[in-house]
Amino acid sequence: MAAAAYEAAMRRALALAAHGPATGVNPRVGCVILDADGAVIAEGWHRGAGTPHAEIDALGHLEPGDARGSTVVVTLEPCNHTGRTGPCSVALIEAGVARVVYAASDPGVRSGGGARRLHDAGVEVIGGVLGDEVERFLGDWLPAARLGRPFVTLKWASSLDGRTAAADGTSKWIIGAAARQRVHEQREASDAIIVGTATVLSDDPSLTARGDAGELMPRQPMPVVVGVRQIPSDAAVFRHPHAPFIAPTHDLAQVLDHLFGLGVRRAFVEGGPTLATAFLAAGLVDELVVYLAPSLLGGPHTAIADIGVGTIAEARRLEITGVERLGNDLMIVAHPRDGGTILPATRPDPSRPLHSMEEES
Structure with a gap:
């Protein structure tokens, strides 16, 4: 799949992320799932603390097995911890996705590390796609998480x-x-x-x-x-x-x-x-x-x-x-x-x- 397709999907994921609340503990995150031909088969975004994360929201629009072999494009590295919801990295592995494309790394001590977990499970991982745009979008949340x-x-x-x-x-x-x-x-x-x-x-x-x-x-x-x-x-x-x-x-x-x-x-x-x-x-x-x-x-x-x-x-x-x-x-x-x-x-x-x-x- 061409890099241009990832960027187009990332921009769509960024537009979806904007629907989420701009304040509070959680970042605004959007997700687009593409089939093997690059067609969009599901979308999702995070609606605030305690609600499904963007990846889980998108997977919820598919029937079991439909995500197998797909490419997941998400604005923030999938999380790797259990909070009010389970780790998105594990959910993506269990769904059988072939590839995860993300923009910004999750700086959280507990929540970070999803990319490594996905890679170790055999999922292809591509980071940094439209990273600067997503960094600007996440504006104050990312620095707060890092600091x-x-x-x-x-x-x-x-x-x-x-x-x-x-x-x-x-x-x-x-x-x-x-x-x-x-x-x-x-x-x-x-x-x-x-x-x-x-x-x-x-x-x-x-x-x-x-x-x-x-x-x-x-x-x-x-x-x-x-x-x-x-x-x-x-x-x-x-x-x-x-x-x-x-x-x-x-x-x-x-x-x-x-x-x-x-x-x-x-x-x-x-x-x-x-x-x-x-x-x-x-x-x-x-x-x-x-x-x-x-x-x-x-x-x-x-x-x-x-x-x-x-x-x-x-x-x-x-x-x-x-x-x-x-x-x-x-x-x-x-x-x-x-x-x-x-x-x-x-x-x-x-x-x-x-x-x-x-x-x-």
Whole structure:
């Protein structure tokens, strides 16, 4: 079968994968099964945690024995472990498939290894077909799986001169309605939204994702509050549709580790400049989303504080991967040029609590 046939089937599998939920523990995966002549005989995709994986979904559309000698094209390497469902690698072997073509390798310690198991059972395995496209599609899930912690997006909104508030501390609203609505859409696309205790004490945010009319959007992120200060029992965050996760610590790596164990794969950080700086300094930011308003504020309230750059040669150079105009504002998305996190981890200063600057913001 020609390579072009595998690529065509992989693109179809990618389109099928897009039907699955974009958030949660499991990746979006699509699968196409081809007969010996290259004709499609079954398709499937993963519909979320606890449901059949894409390969099993596709096999379920065939009668027993119909998959024998077929080629299975799947966006992610078939899993090799038993969770809520059994290993797809074993199911494919038992179905008698002749060949498995996949795009991206499964980085999971427990779930990975399906390709090796298939190969050892005599199944021909071809990996990396449209790998770059599928890597981009899986965006934040793959890095989270590789890192063993949530993929962290750090967002802030500022004036053109990098200020998040005026000299008197007022900040509503730096950006306009269209940009603020885009933030709510990004909240909905995240598993958790993280702020510091200072933000809760000063702004009393609900940390919900809301529509144009203020209505709750169908999916809500888990609210997470980091810091050691007490927050009032009547804070708006306690009226969130999900019970908030309160993390009375300054250890951000520990917080992310716990969230990962709770199934969080995409974290959206919206705290003040100290929390933002702490995440950056800890080497825990994978993506920046910066909203720029065409205004000048001056003054002390910068978006981030000292991140250890003493000279221009030490500047962390990023790649702008997205620019969107929203009303009169701009949204800029940036990633590190060389992979990894936005900043390499530095040793945190234990004498500098997370609330020290947020009280000023």
